[in-house]
Amino acid sequence: MRKEIELFVDGKAVQIEEGSAIIQAAEKAGVTIPRFCYHERLGVAGNCRMCLVEVEKSPKMAASCAMPVAPGMRVLTDTPKIKQAREGVMEFLLANHPLDCPICDQGGECDLQDQSMRYGMDRGRFSENKRAVEDKDIGPLVRTTMTRCIHCTRCVRFINEVAGTAELGTSGRGNDMQIGTYVSRPLTSELSGNIIDLCPVGALTSKPYAFSARPWELKNTESIDVLDALGSNVRIDSRGEEVMRVIPRTNDEVNEEWISDKARFACDGLKRQRLTTPLVRVGDKFEPATWADALRLVAERLRAAQPERVRAVAGDLADAEAMVALKDLLNAAGCEDLRVDAMNSHAVPGFGVDVRANYAFNASIAGVEDADVVLLIGTNPRHEAPVLNARLRKPYLAGTAQFALVGRAADLTYDYEHIGETPAAIDALASGSHPFAETLRSAKRPLVIVGGAVGELGNSADVLAAVARLAESVPALVSDEWNGLSVLQYAAGRTAALDIGFVPSTAASVAPEFVYLLGADEVRPADIPANAFVVYQGHHGDAGAHLADVVLPGAAYTEKTATFVNTEGRAQLTRQAVGAPGAAREDWKIVRALSEAAGLTLPYDDVSALRARMADVCPTLVHIGELESTSAAVARLGLAQMRNSGSAAGVRPLDGAFVRAVDDYYMTDAISRASRTMARASASAAKALGRSASSSEESAKQATA
Structure with a gap:
């Protein structure tokens, strides 16, 4: 660890590690220094000059983001000379800026707006024509208006340093400098949407969100992402009953301040192919039914089935509350055949559930x-x-x-x-x-x-x-x-399922005659006997719903407050941002109502009682935000x-190939498969990487239709 040194910022003594920049020392002292190019998680560029400060005994002002601290250094951040320099920098930046704030999606969240009000002049002295730059097509996710670009190069540094795909860079010099992809092609990074947050002006904005809403119209809800097992912290912005966008929240222990493109852009899938009313199969078609009739039918078939021939499958997006309730219900009915929605769903998960370290990160x-x-x-x-x-x-x-x-x-x-x-x-x-x-x-x-x-x-x-x-x-x-x-793990619900013990008690079981799919959309039709009665509980009419005899509409992760455990074993909560559509209900409430219809009433009526039961099953499920190591x-x-647990040496050789958990990154679950944006991104990625894009293009055409 580097030693600490002392310096003075506006007369305040600051202790900071040797090698830190002046701008970091100022932040530690509680002094705000304006910046455009500097970002604490990116390399230093030092090219906007907005962060100029005066250093005692230095003949010139210094860029505080690029100047390292020294023992006894005395720094001034608010002098008439610095004020004049900042006004000059703002004047240069605005000289070529189009000043189209009324139609810019960045309006209300723009660093350039904020800093021009705080540090700029009340008039400009330039009368020359403004430069204009041709917009770049960098894919279906990020919209470019490059005339607004101020060349801070945050996007270039992020794509090169953090994302690691080296697709953005600068070309030209001086007034002819432009940022782009060198050759005309879309970005292929799965993290490309983060450059929207990094851009301090409106040069890079969200293409699916364009002209949809203003930030002051939106309700903000802190939640987590469930489209992979990382549990990235996000903020869900909604207007009325519609999710408008998803943006990251900072959590240094999980996702820092980045989120994946799927977490950010798949939210339009929440509006499409939704299940809004209970459905019962009549012949080859589904007919709408009331909740009472649907639950009565499911309860009758559950009671009629032999307990050893009842199976439940928990899907990738199943929350802990629903899995605990469903496990309690089926255990009360004598069923022990509980599974997760895996590619090899006929087998017991090889990780086992006795020791958490065997399946956690x-x-x-x-x-x-x-x-x-x-x-x-x-x-x-x-x-x-x-x-x-x-x-x-x-x-x-x-x-x-x-x-x-x-x-x-x-x-x-x-x-x-x-x-x-x-x-x-x-x-x-x-x-x-x-x-x-x-x-x-x-x-x-x-x-x-x-x-x-x-x-x-x-x-x-x-x-x-x-x-x-x-x-x-x-x-x-x-x-x-x-x-x-x-x-x-690659599925958001998998760690909690293993914590709960949502696995079969034995490796072998008879063919089921009653199958309960809790949001299970990856299950193979071959794993379900043709004569089995299938119940699907979920929020999208995806693959699992097509196999069902009865469909029970549930709530998506943005429509409920539910517990998910990420791959490292950290329990986190999604929080309800909007209401569930139509007659859809929270998953645990559906299971609780079914238990009453089946004459096996579960002993909890509200979520607090259910979470007390969760604490009995696995205490870590209710330790929200905590990481408990083994x-x-x-x-x-x-x-x-x-x-x-393996076979004896030589009985079964370690041959065969590993399987891909994710074939198409942009379409891995019911929500992303329903998203038009993800369909376009999938087709664009396939084309950019030179793969056969026929299936992805077809998906994009269907989504656009």
Whole structure:
């Protein structure tokens, strides 16, 4: 850790780490220095000159974002000379600005507006014609009005440093300088929407949100994103009963201040293909029904089914309250066949549920920055958790971490050594026969990230047993100070499901005659017998609804206050921003009403009583915002169980290939598949990457129709 030094900002003594910039010292002293190009999470550019300050004994003013502090330095931030300099900078910036605030989507949230009012002059002296710049087409998500650009280069630095796709840059010099993609092509980063928040003017705005609303018209609701398992903190802006946009909230332990494009832009899918009334299949068609009739029919079929032939499947977006209620109901009915909506849903998840460390991201999301060797097994963080992938770039850019991959090769925005494509490569590392094994064993803070899809392989027990053998061969991987064996789940509801024990009691079961799909849209029709009675409870008419005999409309994550547990085991709450459409209801309330119709009334009538029950099932479910780690001793016990769960050596070889948890990043769940914006983004990404885009283009055409 660097030593602290003392300096003085406007006469205030400040203690700050050596090597910090003056602008950081001023913030610590509570002094505001205006800026356009500076951002604390990006590299220093020093090109807007708005942050000029005076330094004692210095003949010229200094850019406070680029000037490091020195012991005893005395800095002035509010003198007549500085005021004149700031007025001059604002005059230069506004000389070419189109001044189209009335039609600009940035209006009301614009740094240029705010700072021109605070630091600008009341008139300008330029009479020359304003420069104009041609707009760039950088895809279906970000709208450009480049005449407004002030060349702060925040977008360029973000795409190059954080996103890691190196697609934006500058061309030309002086008055002819422009920011663009060099060649005309859309951005391919899954984090591209963050440049909208970074842009201090209206040069980059949201294309789907364009001309839709003003910020003062919107109601703000703090919530979390559930379209991946990271649990990024977001703010939902709504007008009336419509979600207008989703933007990030800062949480340094989870998502910093970034969110993925899917989290930001898929919100238009909340308005399309919604289930708004109970439906009952009559012949080949669905007929609307009342809640009483629909629940009565479901209750009759549940009572008529043999308990061992009842199955429940929890979907990727299922919340903890609904899963606890459904588990209690079916357990009361004698059913033990509970599953998650996985690619291999006929098997027990290979991770097991006895030890939380076996299925959680134990290193923590923020902890990945401390890793010095990273091994990825059967995962593609860029598509499964883009914000986590950006975190992994930090030690890569700092040169403090080496990366390796076991599984399908992928563009991960950082260099890595490809160990092999099959699970057999894991045993090569565990036995020490691969050269990278020595690198892993000599690491001080090794990090092994296992993809959530690994637990869904047909031979998942054997693959995870090999992972356990590898973990036991790396001394520093699991210790009292550091647990680097981490599982990256890809579905928001998966960690809570495993916490609750939403898994079958035995690996084998008879074919079900009653199937309850709790938002399960990835379930394969082949896994459901043709004569089974199927109930689908969810918010979109997606794949699961088409298999159902009765459809019960639920609420989406923006329409309820519900608990989700992210991949590292941190419980967080979504909060209701808008009401559920039509007759849709919160999921746990539907299950509670069904329990009464079935004569198995659950012992809770309100959400506080339900959460008391959740605390009995798993106390971490109600510790909102807290991250509780598993002790090293318990983690090692879990490793031993994982190792012993595999087949005997040689019985089932570690062959076959890893499966992709995410085939099309922009369409992974019922909400994103209903989104027109995501359909266009999927087609654009396929075209930009040179893949066959026929299916994505067809999806985009259907969405536009």
